[in-house]
Amino acid sequence: MIDAFMRRIGFAVVALFLAGPLIVVAGVSINEKQSLTFPPEGFSMAWYGQIFTDSGWRAALVASILLAALSAALAVLIALPLVWFLWRRIAPWANAFRLLGVAPFILPPVITALGLLTFWATVGFYGQSWTAVISHAIFFVTLPLVTLSLGFSSIDRSLVEAAATMGADDRLVLRTVVLPLILPYLVSGYAFAFVLSLNEYIVAYMTVGFTMETLPIKIFNALRYGYTPTMASVSVFFVVIAAVVFALIARFGDLPRLLGAMASDQS
Amino acid sequence: MSGLHLKDLSKRFGNFTAVDDVELTVPHGTFVCMLGPSGCGKTTLLRMIAGLEEPSAGSVVLDDEDLTPVPTHKRNFGMVFQSLALFPHLTVGENIAYPLRIRGIDKDKRRKRVEELLALVHLPDYAARPVSKLSGGQRQRVAIARALALSPRLFLLDEPLSALDAKLREAMQVELRQLQQKLGITTIVVTHDQREAMTMADLVVVMGEGRIRQAASPMEIYRKPADAFVADFIGSTNLLEVEADSVGRAVFLGQPIAGLSLPEGMAKGLVSIRPENVHLTENTNGAIRGRVTFIRDLGGTIETFVEAGGTIIVAVTTPRERSNVEAGAEVGVTLPAESCVVLQQ
């Protein structure tokens, strides 16, 4: 049918557009010599090894992963009690905090970055590596906030009432009913925050850019002084990490629902 | 005083009064059905008994203990929710064992109790199944078993059978009643289905607009409805406007109903008479004259609609006693006084 054919073409064009730059980067990442050529000349995985063996790249990788792991955890720790409170209590004014949590994500990132820069400079901690953890946690708190809000709204309140009639107090209800039910949403909130923190540049740059190198900062710094193939291998490495994490979310969670579709059995 | 006692219980949501000054005493071992149209406050009343809603006024007393300030989780009631509220992340066995687990009862005892309960609701060997793999009737039984796990002081059910199809619902009504009689547990069921209430209850509580209209045995509710609301809601009935004549006899369309008089001081009233008690005759002498407008043959019974003076009177007969009338025929209608209930208008 002509419709199906047109659709295939449309999909192929978008797919090519999205994949094109990454294919080229993947291609140059396996060049044998340190040159920026495509199609690749020779084949070598050495540049992938560089990520782990070169001390500069390895340090940046470790810094990025630590930063992402810690800041995503902190973001979840901020979001979880807030969403629990909003769900558990009738307190419309507390939605102001939800708004505060979403704001950094909607505004241009340079604003949050500059705000945090002035703040850390004013209180005298500018450049300390832990400030990046807090900065990223605030910047990405939106993600667990949104997934957890979705998770809580999917809990049938009669489940909680049923637990109460069977003798569970607030604490037990939270532990035995609520947490198991929202666990998939909590994990995806963490994963989203983790991947985005891994890739984030400007907030990290403005807060700790002069004292610490995360991978995006390292790539950008390296880019200024010319090309090294490790940039390409790191980029491919990051794309793979993101794809794996999101595929896992899709495998164990309900990705269409997380992204705004109705419950899966309806779509 | 032993049993459940609801004292002047009220619940207001803003300007809306959901439950209005309810007073009710339920002896131990009674099966109570709260019956009423949707929005009559029956579910709110049940939720107040369970502690899931806070009363605006009044108290819930069980065996002389005022439970009003006691939180839900300390009341030890078993409750079955309309949605059933089975935990989707737990298996059948884990669902039923939930109240035991959170009380720290050890594994072996838990397993034994789960087996007992599953046997009680006729679902042996279902413990390891996920609840998502059960049919509607099976979920129902699991919810009941879970609510009974701790031998609760009160067994509360909110529209428990509404999600089932008609046939299964009737079977579950009988089963639920038998289970209750076996355990002797005080049970309160909220329903909007009057057949369900009539099938199961010792005591039917009819509610309307937040108030108890009548609380009595099913037979009494049917035969002696307390007011027009109850008469109309329970079964089907003919509600006829009557007037008192000079000697106090009830007169319908100028025709006195033999042997029926209105209470002293009542000039106008309503007579409620069940369709199966209305007699049709071909002879219009001494009877109310009417014209047959429609005949509905339901197989087991035949409903005849008679128009008399602008009022439709329905008569129900069995095929055996069927009178030979056709639509359009002139008939006489007689109303036996012993089947008539006089109500305030």
Added chain:
Amino acid sequence: MRREPPRTIADYAPLAFPAIMLIVFFVVPFSTMIAVSFFRRQQGGFYTPDFVIDNYGRFLSAFFGGVLGFSLALAIMVAVICVGIAFPFTYLLTKTSRRVQIVWLVCLLSVLSLSEVIIGFAWSTLLSRTAGITNLLVAAGLMSEPQALLPGFGAVLTGMVYQALPYTILMLYPALVRLDTTLLEAARTLGASPLRGFINIIVPTLRNTIIATLIMVFVFALGSYLLPQILGRPQHWTLSVLITDQAIYQSNMPFAAAMAVFLVLISLALVGLTLLAGGRREATA
């Protein structure tokens, strides 16, 4: 457990940590930034508390006006192109099987999460002379020798569309996936072709969604910071670049802060418009 208003201090306890974190590390920094925008700049990168509006006064310069105009025009172009591609694409995507949708969603999220640095680097490679697509055109005989396609406006625009497209698709996805399919079926039974039905029924039904998405993508594109630097020339720098440049390299925090406050005001006004459009959609739904 009833859902009820908090009464005792203990009821408020869960709110304590999130509230403190958000106030101390978002509200306070934000307010600090606003305050700094009124401070007086000292030579050598310092600034002193004061209340001057000179920083805002500099907006009136031709240079600043040029950068602002370019930033807004660029963001508008990105938004229009992205929605123009994403709307029909997302519509078709929601018509595919759940499996296909999930594969696409995973890919889109992966691209969306990519660092601007990586996107910039990838496109600079793709558009470069030595490893770029022009090599393919040469190989195909369409071009005599490879050439660099960057830096330039086209490169900046392409990079930003690439960055914003997954975001646009994911913004449109919820509305399109929930769309009542019987609307289109009704149009078909009344004699409309699929394309006609799409243009006459689907597009008007989702007009507010489209407007809201345009605005959100516009704000998203305003935030782009690295792509104009990597793929463009200095005349293609946007307000975001200028803010960072002033803050870090020119050490003029008060002016950077003033520009940031201005950017917030633009963004907030537009997000407000979005909410308004969203609200009207709910009201008419």
